[in-house]
Each structure stands twice: as structure tokens, then as C-alpha cells.
Amino acid sequence: xxxxxxxxxxxxxxxxxxxxxxxxxxxxxxxxxxxxxxxxxxxxxxxxxxxxxxxxxxxxxxxxxxxxxxxxxxxxxxxxxxxxxxxxxxxxxxxxxxxxxxxxxxxxxxxxxxxxxxxxxxxxxxxxxxxxxxxxxxxxxxxxxxxxxxxxxxxxxxxxxxxxxxxxxxxxxxxxxxxxxxxxxxxxxxxxxxxxxxxxxxxxxxxxxxxxxxxxxxxxxxxxxxxxxxxxxxxxxxxxxxxxxxxxxxxxxxxxxxxxxxxxxxxxxxxxxxxxxxxxxxxxxxxxxxxxxxxxxxxxxxxxxxxxxxxxxxxxxxxxxxxxxxxxxxxxxxxxxxxxxxxxxxxxxxxxxxxxxxxxxxxxxxxxxxxxxxxxxxxxxxxxxxxxxxxxxxxxxxxxxxxxxxxxxxxxxxxxxxxxxxxxxxxxxxxxxxxxxxxxxxxxxxxxxxxxxxxxxxxxxxxxxxxxxxxxxxxxxxxxxxxxxxxxxxxxxxxxxxxxxxxxxxxxxxxxxxxxxxxxxxxxxxxxxxxxxxxxxxxxxxxxxxxxxxxxxxxxxxxxxxxxxxxxxxxxxxxxxxxxxxxxxxxxxxxxxxxxxxxxxxxxxxxxxxxxxxxxxxxxxxxxxxxxxxxxxxxxxxxxxxxxxxxxxxxxxxxxxxxxxxxxxxxxxxxxxxxxxxxxxxxxxxxxxxxxxxxxxxxxxxxxxxxxxxxxxxxxxxxxxxxxxxxxxxxxxxxx
Amino acid sequence: xxxxxxxxxxxxxxxxxxxxxxxxxxxxxxxxxxxxxxxxxxxxxxxxxxxxxxxxxx
Numbered sequence: 134x135x136x137x138x139x140x141x142x143x144x145x146x147x148x149x150x151x152x153x154x155x156x157x158x159x160x161x162x163x164x165x166x167x168x169x170x171x172x173x174x175x176x177x178x179x180x181x182x183x184x185x186x187x188x189x190x191x192x193x194x195x196x197x198x199x200x201x202x203x204x205x206x207x208x209x210x211x212x213x214x215x216x217x218x219x220x221x222x223x224x225x226x227x228x229x230x231x232x233x234x235x236x237x238x239x240x241x242x243x244x245x246x247x248x249x250x251x252x253x254x255x256x257x258x259x260x261x262x263x264x265x266x267x268x269x270x271x272x273x274x275x276x277x278x279x280x281x282x283x284x285x286x287x288x289x290x291x292x293x294x295x296x297x298x299x300x301x302x303x304x305x306x307x308x309x310x311x312x313x314x315x316x317x318x319x320x321x322x323x324x325x326x327x328x329x330x331x332x333x334x335x336x337x338x339x340x341x342x343x344x345x346x347x348x349x350x351x352x353x354x355x356x357x358x359x360x361x362x363x364x365x366x367x368x369x370x371x372x373x374x375x376x377x378x379x380x381x382x383x384x385x386x387x388x389x390x391x392x393x394x395x396x397x398x399x400x401x402x403x404x405x406x407x408x409x410x411x412x413x414x415x416x417x418x419x420x421x422x423x424x425x426x427x428x429x430x431x432x433x434x435x436x437x438x439x440x441x442x443x444x445x446x447x448x449x450x451x452x453x454x455x456x457x458x459x460x461x462x463x464x465x466x467x468x469x470x471x472x473x474x475x476x477x478x479x480x481x482x483x484x485x486x487x488x489x490x491x492x493x494x495x496x497x498x499x500x501x502x503x504x505x506x507x508x509x510x511x512x513x514x515x516x517x518x519x520x521x522x523x524x525x526x527x528x529x530x531x532x533x534x535x536x537x538x539x540x541x542x543x544x545x546x547x548x549x550x551x552x553x554x555x556x557x558x559x560x561x562x563x564x565x566x567x568x569x570x571x572x573x574x575x576x577x578x579x580x581x582x583x584x585x586x587x588x589x590x591x592x593x594x595x596x597x598x599x600x601x602x603x604x605x606x607x608x609x610x611x612x613x614x615x616x617x618x619x620x621x622x623x624x625x626x627x628x629x630x631x632x633x634x635x636x637x638x639x640x641x642x643x644x645x646x647x648x649x650x651x652x653x654x655x656x657x658x659x660x661x662x663x664x665x666x667x668x669x670x671x672x673x674x675x676x677x678x679x680x681x682x683x684x685x686x687x688x689x690x691x692x693x694x695x696x697x698x699x700x701x702x703x704x705x706x707x708x709x710x711x712x713x714x715x716x717x718x719x720x721x722x723x724x725x726x727x728x729x730x731x732x733x734x735x736x737x738x739x740x741x742x743x744x745x746x747x748x749x750x751x752x753x754x755x756x757x758x759x760x761x762x763x764x765x766x767x768x769x770x771x772x773x774x775x776x777x778x779x780x781x782x783x784x785x786x787x788x789x790x791x792x793x794x795x796x797x798x799x800x801x802x803x804x805x806x807x808x809x810x811x812x813x814x815x816x817x818x819x820x821x822x823x824x825x826x827x828x829x830x831x832x833x834x835x836x837x838x839x840x841x842x843x844x845x846x847x848x849x850x851x852x853x854x855x856x857x858x859x860x861x862x863x864x865x866x867x868x869x
Numbered sequence: 870x871x872x873x874x875x876x877x878x879x880x881x882x883x884x885x886x887x888x889x890x891x892x893x894x895x896x897x898x899x900x901x902x903x904x905x906x907x908x909x910x911x912x913x914x915x916x917x918x919x920x921x922x923x924x925x926x927x
Contacts, residue, residue, distance in 0.1 A: 172908060173908035173909060173910075173911040173912065176905060176908060176909065177912060194905065195901065195902040195905055196902055196904040196905030196908060197901075197902045197903060197904045197905060198902070243895065246895055246900065247892065247895060250888060250891045250892060250895070251888065254884055254885070254887065254888040254891075257884065258880070258881060258884050261880065262877070278873070281873065281877075285877055285881075289881070
């Protein structure tokens with residue numbers, strides 16, 4: 134999971150003791166999220182490294198959740214040693230906050246699986262007996278044997294229904310209590326009625342019983358329910374891992390000068406914190422000492438790093454890319470700009486009209502129809518003067534036949550197949566109903582920095598610069614961690630590097646060194662003694678060698694590979710595409726021109742982005758927001774559906790419905806295609822299920838549905854729906 | 870047909886054993902990490918692994 138790696142790097146310095154729990158038998162337990170664990174070799178290395186430590190009693194890595202659980206004897210080992218052991222083997226691990234675990238109900242999943250086992254067992258055995266009875270009915274089975282078989286069925290089915298039916302009974306009861314209808318009401322009713330009536334039939338020794346129908350019904354429905362819950366649990370655990378990265382710690386400088394790691398929430402105004410180079414600023418504050426550059430791109434979308442010095446304010450969430458800074462906290466964690474953005478996000482979430490999933494919408498219209506039909510059948514047979522038993526049998530047959538077996542499978546199976554296909558393409562589906570919402574979208578809004586562009590500057594005027602200057606510039610740049618320097622060093626790798634002495638970094642200014650006794654400098658315009666050229670949209674570095682005129686290196690953020698093609702592809706699919714950026718106008722205008730985007734806005738603050746989304750929503754448009762920065766997070770929440778790249782800010786990834794990996798933008802187009810295809814398949818599945826009902830319901834109303842017909846109809850419709858959903862995989866192979 | 874009196878319970882008993890085995894495997898956490906289980910089979914040593922993360926059979 135590469136999206137974790139960046140966040141993990143930033144958190145490497147955190148004190149893991151904050152996350153250790155005590156187990157009942159006095160051992161310490163720690164859960165860690167491990168980045169880059171994806172094969173048998175990795176599992177082995179991770180577990181091997183941990184078990185090799187003195188005092189560790191248990192280490193078990195989970196490949197599905199990318200976490201490892203460690204238990205050890207606290208008297209013999211410190212938690213920090215465990216994290217170090219993992220980093221020594223090449224894995225970055227960070228403590229996973231146990232408070233975040235269990236937001237998804239694991240017990241419920243387990244109970245569903247147990248119910249599924251019971252229902253499967255009962256379905257197989259009741260069918261075994263039922264088939265004999267059906268066979269016996271057409272040949273000659275004596276009444277005693279039939280009665281015996283019916284009692285055996287009852288013996289299996291009654292406890293099985295009582296146990297495995299609980300998920301449906303509970304949900305139906307909950308819906309009825311709040312005076313609502315859901316799909317589970319007719320299911321529960323059909324199962325209970327069919328079982329009760331069959332029991333009565335068994336007691337009076339009648340010819341037909343429906344035990345097989347009620348248990349196979351439960352079995353198929355539980356499969357659908359389990360797949361649905363599983364898909365949501367997976368999305369949830371991915372979100373938990375990302376969320377875990379957000380709970381950060383800060384390095385506090387105590388009044389006596391000692392340093393220790395504390396939780397960000399415990400910071401109070403007036404405290405002093407140390408922000409190491411490459412770390413994020415933990416709280417809003419004022420710089421006391423240190424000169425550095427701050428990358429604010431995640432917060433404001435601004436692509437050029439800002440130079441900071443004592444007396445200036447810095448915001449939580451921004452990245453310190455220069456030298457260490459000492460910051461005096463001015464605001465508590467819950468008052469910081471970062472928290473402000475989170476609050477804006479929550480407001481957007483509440484504002485977003487509660488989306489009703491297609492299955493639920495179908496249920497709203499389907500359940501009353503089923504009940505009306507069953508009641509009508511009962512009334513009809515009474516009116517025709519039939520015995521109450523015949524009337525009730527036929528009414529129940531209608532309930533069983535219309536039971537939404539195929540409907541229950543229609544959405545979850547497609548969802549599982551689509552999610553699997555997207556995961557193989559490097560797209561993580563985080564919201565269970567994301568695909569459904571994406572299929573409806575008609576407008577796409579892109580953020581600029583980090584989304585359409587890579588968010589990394591690249592040298593653009595390399596051809597204007599001589600080989601000697603390039604070599605010298607790259608040699609100086611190689612000693613710095615500034616993003617511009619990194620870009621220059623990467624570009625100048627092939628050039629001969631002169632021998633430099635006494636290289637040092639002047640914080641907030643640039644690099645300085647001696648070249649054969651002559652001072653050379655690489656840095657900002659002031660540092661190199663040059664006039665900054667204002668016309669240029671990107672950023673610059675200047676190289677000054679002795680008395681010669683300074684040389685300017687210009688940098689610009691580069692467009693993601695395939696961005697132009699992806700946008701053309703999206704337009705071809707009927708989307709209106711817009712660019713909405715927090716960056717300055719020249720940079721945005723230039724990129725919009727390059728990519729052929731007519732609709733663009735620059736210098737948009739987070740609230741302005743939301744305003745634009747609301748404006749579009751009011752015009753009836755369904756908007757996809759694609760963004761990466763903290764400043765996009767509220768917009769990601771406010772949009773109909775949202776997508777983030779894997780190197781986005783943690784908060785944005787938490788807010789987004791989909792996350793795509795890799796530098797290319799193609800997965801966005803792929804995701805849209807899969808979403809639309811799966812929506813088509815869902816509709817087809819519904820059509821199949823309804824078509825089958827239109828054929829079977831008249832039979833049931835007329836009283837021709839024997840247990841055999843019910844079982845055949847139900848199983849065949851379920852299997853057809855599953856096979857149809859599998860076509861989503863086949864199409865991909867044809868395309869590849 | 871009286872043979873059924875023995876055969877049907879025998880069939881149910883065998884089915885019940887299967888169900889019990891499933892419940893046991895579920896309890897001991899064998900379905901917690903399906904992806905990991907698929908990879909662990911590639912390990913060379915055949916030593917059995919220990920139990921659930923809490924050390925308890927829940």
C-alpha cells in the first residue's frame with residue numbers, strides 16, 4: 134500500500150508507548166500498521182523479526198488488514214524497540230490507535246458467517262430429504278415414510294431458522310418499530326410463515342411442506358448479506374489504517390530543555406515544540422527560532438514553498454522542508470486551521486443529502502407490493518370459497534416466490550466483482566455505495582496541484598543552461614532536501630560533478646560551498662544576488678559562481694502522465710470537466726490551456742470550492758470531485774462522489790470514496806467505466822429478478838406452486854443473477 | 870424402509886460434524902486473514918502457528 138508509505142515516513146518518530154495496551158495476563162499488546170507488506174516473504178520477515186526479539190511471546194501479521202499484532206513481556210522489552218526491529222528489516226511500521234479499531238462491528242460479520250454455516254448445513258440436509266419426498270410423490274412413497282421425512286425436515290429446519298434467521302428478524306423488527314419498510318420485512322414474514330405452516334402441515338400429515346424453501350431462502354440471502362458486509366468491512370479497515378496515521382504526536386520542549394513525545398491533543402498555547410526537517414507542523418503557532426521553508430501545498434494548494442523566519446506564523450499540517458524549527462503553540466489542536474478544515478468537512482457531510490442505495494429504493498417499492506399481492510391472493514381464494522388452509526398455503530407460496538432472493542444478491546455480487554477488478558487496477562473502493570454514485574455522475578472537477586500535476590517541481594529551462602553550470606548546480610543541490618534542489622539534483626545526475634569543499638546549507642536561503650577557493654552559492658534570488666523575475670509562474674533557483682552573472686534555474690510542477698488523454702476520455706464519456714484550484718491564476722490558466730479545459734477557477738479557498746459544488750448541485754448536476762490536498766477535503770466530502778490519488782493528504786484520503794495508486798491518471802477513467810458497467814449489471818439483475826417474478830407469481834396465485842417449483846425457481850434465479858454479475862470480469866479480459 | 874431409521878440419523882450426524890468443524894475453524898480465527906492464509910502455505914517449515922492475537926479462545 135504505497136499510499137501508506139508517505140504517511141508512515143512522517144510518523145516514524147512517534148513514541149509507540151502511547152498506543153500500548155495491557156492484556157488480561159499482564160502482557161503488553163501493540164497493533165501496528167505495516168506499509169509494504171504484501172507477500173508470504175514479507176509476512177515471514179515481519180513475524181520473524183518480532184519473534185526474534187527477547188520477550189516477545191506472540192506476533193501475528195494480518196495481510197488483509199496490513200496490520201501486525203504483537204504481545205510481549207513489558208518487563209523485558211520496550212515498545213520502541215519493536216518498531217525499530219521492524220524498520221531494521223526494511224518495513225515502516227506505525228502504532229495503530231486501538232480507539233479506531235472496531236468502528237466496524239466485527240462480531241456482526243462473525244455472526245453472519247456462523248448463520249451462513251448453519252443455513253448451509255440445514256439447506257443441504259433438508260434438500261436431501263425433500264428430494265426423496267418429491268421423488269416419492271411421483272412414484273409411490275407410503276404415508277409413514279413421508280411423515281417420517283417431514284418430521285426429520287422439521288427437526289433440522291426449526292432450530293436452523295430460529296438461529297440463522299436472526300439477522301433478518303432483527304432488522305425487520307427494527308424497521309417495523311420505526312414504522313418503516315425494508316427488504317427484510319417480507320423476508321422475515323415469508324420465512325416465519327412458511328416454517329410455521331409447514332410445521333402445521335407436518336402435524337396434520339399433509340402432502341406438501343415448505344421447510345426446504347425457508348432454509349434455502351435463508352442460505353442464499355445470507356450469502357448476499359455476507360458479501361455486502363464483507364465489502365463494507367474491507368473499505369472500513371482501509372479507512373481505519375489511514376485515519377490511524379492522522380493521530381500524530383509532537384516533540385515537546387519542556388521548560389528545562391528536555392524533549393519528549395506527546396499527543397497532539399495535549400498541546401496547549403504557550404508550549405514549545407520542535408519541528409524537525411521533513412516533519413509536519415503539529416499545531417498552529419509562531420516561530421521562535423530557525424529559518425526554513427514551509428510547504429503549504431496540502432493546506433492552500435500553493436505549489437511554491439514559503440520561506441519562514443522567527444516571528445512568522447505556521448499552520449498545523451504544513452510540511453517543514455528546510456531546517457529544524459522551534460515553534461510556540463498559539464492555538465489548541467481543536468482550534469487549529471487543520472481542525473477548522475475537518476469541521477468544514479463534517480458540515481459538508483451533513484449537508485450532503487443522505488444517499489439512498491438502489492437496493493433500498495427497490496425495497497421501498499417492492500416490499501409493499503409483495504404484501505399486497507399475498508393479501509390479495511388470500512382474499513381471492515376466500516372469495517372463491519376455498520378452505521382457509523388452501524387460501525393460506527397459496528398466499529404463503531406467493532410470499533416465498535416473491536421473496537427477493539435474487540434481489541438480495543443482485544447488488545452485493547456485482548459490488549464484490551467490481552471491487553476485485555478495481556483493486557487489481559490499483560483503485561481502492563472505500564465507500565460501499567461509491568460505485569453506484571459514480572455511475573450517476575455527469576460533471577468532474579479536478580484540483581490542480583498534486584492531482585492533475587504530480588505536485589513535484591521539475592526543471593523546465595534545462596536547455597538554456599550550460600553543462601558546467603548544470604553539473605555544479607546539481608552537485609550543490611545534492612546536499613539539500615528542498616524539493617527544488619531534489620529536482621535539480623535528479624536532472625543533473627549525468628553531468629560531471631566538480632569537487633566541492635565545505636558544503637553547508639544556509640536555512641531559508643540556499644546552499645553554499647567552496648569550488649577551488651571560490652565561493653559558489655545556489656539558492657533564492659537574494660542569496661545569489663540576483664533580481665527575481667516576476668513574470669515566471671513557477672519557482673526559481675539561482676546559481677552564483679564567483680563574480681560571474683547568476684544563472685537562473687526555472688521549475689514548474691509537471692502534469693501527471695496521461696492527464697490529457699484521461700481528460701479527453703472523460704469528455705468523450707459525456708462528462709463536463711472543470712479545474713478548481715487554490716493556486717495562483719497564471720499557473721492555473723497555463724495548465725487549463727495545456728489540457729484543453731475551458732472551465733477553470735484559480736485562488737479558490739476551501740469554502741469557495743464548496744460554494745461552487747453547491748452551485749452545481751443546485752443546477753441538478755452530480756459532481757465527481759478529484760483532489761488530494763487538505764484544502765480539498767471539505768470539497769471531497771461535499772461532492773456527490775470523490776476520488777483521491779494515493780499520495781494525497783491523509784484527511785483527503787479519509788474523505789474520498791475512491792483512492793487510486795500510481796502516477797498515471799488512467800485509473801480514474803477505468804473506475805468510471807467499471808462503475809457504469811456494474812450499474813448496468815445491477816439493473817439487468819433487477820430486471821432478471823422481476824421478470825422471473827412476473828412468470829412465477831401468477832403460478833403462485835393460481836395455486837400451482839408446489840415446494841419443488843418454489844425451490845427450482847428460487848435457486849435458478851439466484852444462480853442466473855450470480856453468473857450475470859461475473860460477466861464484469863469477462864469484459865475486462867476481452868478488453869485487455 | 871426401516872433401514873432409514875439408521876441411515877437418516879447417520880447422515881445428519883456426519884453433516885453435524887461438518888458444521889461443528891466449521892464453527893470451530895471460525896472461532897479459532899481461521900477466516901480473519903484469508904489473503905495471509907493463501908500466502909502462508911508457501912512457508913517451508915511445517916511448525917504450527919499459535920492462536921488468536923489475544924491468546925484467548927473467544
